[in-house]
Amino acid sequence: DTEVTQTPKHLVMGMTNKKSLKCEQHMGHRAMYWYKQKAKKPPELMFVYSYEKLSINESVPSRFSPECPNSSLLNLHLHALQPEDSALYLCASSQGTGTVTYEQYFGPGTRLTVT
């Protein structure tokens, strides 16, 4: 089974709201990722967690705050977003990171609209 689940599927929030996106995988993967994808563009990496530690933050604004409570869960906390943050937010996981090359498996995404 190569399933990554994400909730909610859709989210509409105002610029002063606080919300969270959730991601879960039960494949025993030790690396999890957040990507942002705008319409008709490829996914852009935001954060990487490896063995539950944040290992990459691609200069993402502080209004996005990731959290990895355990090896199966990944959250993205959102606060004071801007309309330009509206996008499809994708979670992915892989067996690991580092010297071995692993494919990443993506979830269905959360469609976020900031009003």
Next chain:
Amino acid sequence: EDQVTQSPEALRLQEGESSSLNCSYTVSGLRGLFWYRQDPGKGPEFLFTLYSAGEEKEKERLKATLTKKESFLHITAPKPEDSATYLCAVQAGSNSGYALNFGKGTSLLVTP
């Protein structure tokens, strides 16, 4: 700087009309090249990983090949359900080691 370029940007095929999508790359130390399929509003679906020049992989009507400069995704006798955006991504030794560098994708439409 690592670069991944996919062509064409869009492709329209008749059902049964075979064709190929191209992904050319310029990276330092390729560790893997990945093909994904993405349907509108959904997450990318993993198709293939290729590691070294000369490698080929097949899945149903799809066949991926790799040379030192490019990869091809061959689609044989496509069906309308093959319509999607196909994304190519590379993982290279020059970056973090596990970040995927995506091309812009090829949007494929297969008509009956």
